Amino acid sequence: MTAKPADPKKAADEETPRNETLEAAVNAKQAEDKATKPRSNKASFVRGAAVGVGSAALVAALLYANRSRKDKN
Secondary structure, X not given: OOOXXXXXXXXXXXXXXXXXXXXXXXXXHHHHHHHHOOOOHHHHHHHHHHHHHHHHHHHHHHHHHOOOOOOOO
């Protein structure tokens, strides 16, 4: 039982079949490389900005809903 590589280009380049042990080692190396790769700060910045804007909108809605209403008559 051998796992297929995720990238079809790599599959075409490989002529020798992989065994399960080699496949597990390759998967572990790929996972390690992915874990050590620095992440983009842009996504976290956008997420933080969205949370900030949403929080401000909720506060504004609560202030508007709870304001005192005086009769002008």
